[in-house]
Structures are given as C-alpha cells and as structure tokens.
Amino acid sequence: MELKELYRLVKRGEGNRLEFKRKAAHPEKIVREFVAFANTKGGDILIGVDDNGNIPGVKYAEEEIYVLDKALANLCKPRLQYEYTIIPLDEHESRAVVHYEVAESTKKPHYALPDENAEWGKAYVRLADKSIQASKEVRNVIKFSRRKNARVLEINEKEKLLLKYLGEFDKITVSQFQELAKLNRYNASKILVNLVVSNVLMIHPSDKEDSFSMQPINFDH
Numbered sequence: 001m002e003l004k005e006l007y008r009l010v011k012r013g014e015g016n017r018l019e020f021k022r023k024a025a026h027p028e029k030i031v032r033e034f035v036a037f038a039n040t041k042g043g044d045i046l047i048g049v050d051d052n053g054n055i056p057g058v059k060y061a062e063e064e065i066y067v068l069d070k071a072l073a074n075l076c077k078p079r080l081q082y083e084y085t086i087i088p089l090d091e092h093e094s095r096a097v098v099h100y101e102v103a104e105s106t107k108k109p110h111y112a113l114p115d116e117n118a119e120w121g122k123a124y125v126r127l128a129d130k131s132i133q134a135s136k137e138v139r140n141v142i143k144f145s146r147r148k149n150a151r152v153l154e155i156n157e158k159e160k161l162l163l164k165y166l167g168e169f170d171k172i173t174v175s176q177f178q179e180l181a182k183l184n185r186y187n188a189s190k191i192l193v194n195l196v197v198s199n200v201l202m203i204h205p206s207d208k209e210d211s212f213s214m215q216p217i218n219f220d221h
Contacts (some may be wrong), residue, residue, distance in 0.1 A: 006087050010053050014129040022050055024064045027071035028112070034072060035112045036124035036131035038080045041072065042202050047082055048089075048097035055093030061086045064098055074116045078107050082141035092103075108110060109134065109142045125205050132207040134210065137174060139195075144197045158183065158191055163200075171204070171211040186187040 012021055019033045020182055037043035047064050048057040058064050088096045113121035125132040158181045178188040192212050195201040204211045
C-alpha cells in the first residue's frame with residue numbers, strides 16, 4: 001500500500017472492516033480486533049493511527065510488529081492468517097504505519113485468550129466500528145455453517161409459530177421466542193440457529209441481545 005492509498009483508507013474512518021490503533025501498547029486488546037475480523041468478514045488494522053484519523057505513525061515499526069506477532073501467536077486460538085506491510089510516512093522513514101490485513105477465516109470461530117496459560121478464551125465479531133463478544137448463538141452459527149453436510153430443516157409447530165411472528169414483526173430475540181413458543185433457552189436457541197444455518201433467518205449480533213430476522217427474498221433468479 002502506498003501513502004496515498006493509506007490516506008484514502010484512513011479518510012473512511014473506523015467501521016466494520018477498519019480499525020485504528022495508536023500503538024501496540026496493549027497487544028492483548030488488539031488481538032480481539034484480529035479475532036473479530038477473522039470471525040466476520042475480514043478487515044484492516046492500522047497501527048500508528050489515532051481514533052480521530054490523525055496519522056502520527058510509530059517510530060519503531062519492527063518493534064510494534066514483534067509485540068503483536070508474539071501476542072497473536074500466544075493469545076489467539078486457533079492461530080489465524082494475516083499479512084502486514086510497513087508504510088513509511090516520509091522519505092527518511094523516521095515514522096511509519098503498520099498495515100495489517102486480516103482475511104475472513106476458514107477456521108473460525110477464533111478465540112482471544114486472556115493469557116498464555118489459558119486453554120480457552122472469548123470469541124469476538126465485528127459490529128460497525130466495534131469488536132463485540134460473540135453470543136452462544138453467533139458461535140454456533142459460525143461453527144455449524146462450516147460443516148459440509150447440509151442440516152435437515154424441519155418445519156414443525158414451533159418453527160411455524162416463529163415464521164408467523166416474523167411475518168408481522170421485523171425481528172425476534174431468543175428470549176422473545178422463548179416466551180412466544182413456551183420453550184427453554186436451549187431449545188429456542190437451537191431452533192433459531194438451525195434456521196440461520198439453513199438460510200431461512202439472519203442473525204444480527206449485538207452487544208446487548210442478538211436478534212433474528214427473515215432472509216431477504218432474491219428475485220434475481
């Protein structure tokens with residue numbers, strides 16, 4: 001990436017596929033951003049850019065890379081794929097921005113570990129300009145969607161009740177479906193996840209409570 005491209009990218013501002021970090025001072029927090037991008041649609045992380053879009057750069061780019069590489073190796077499970085480039089901000093290369101490209105992973109969900117000795121951690125997904133912790137439903141959708149064997153979709157009484165509800169209202173949460181169908185949370189969640197994996201519903205992650213809506217109908221075919 002050239003300097004002009006960097007300026008254009010920064011001008012877009014942080015969003016669902018772009019994150020700014022001043023430096024790698026707290027690498028364990030930046031690992032969450034990598035995990036969120038890998039678990040969602042991928043994205044770009046720029047080290048040396050302030051939240052407001054100012055570009056002070058970093059003085060020792062190689063040190064920033066070393067710190068982040070070590071954190072990603074020890075605090076991310078399973079390990080994810082990424083690439084980085086150093087973008088000098090002047091001809092003397094006294095300061096630079098490190099550009100990380102994180103692709104959507106084929107091994108998701110990935111988890112950010114709290115420390116090197118932890119066996120498991122928390123999954124994150126990207127929502128607008130935030131990386132939020134993935135709910136159980138989101139994690140299950142990610143896991144089941146990776147399976148090659150197609151799930152058998154059964155439309156029973158509870159599913160019909162749900163689809164009727166979504167014919168009248170835009171969205172429903174797990175707790176609302178529990179109440180509507182008189183189900184425990186496990187079974188309500190299982191039905192909703194199955195319908196998402198079967199491309200009947202869409203899941204909308206939230207830092208409060210996820211919601212589900214009907215998949216839009218495509219009239220192109």
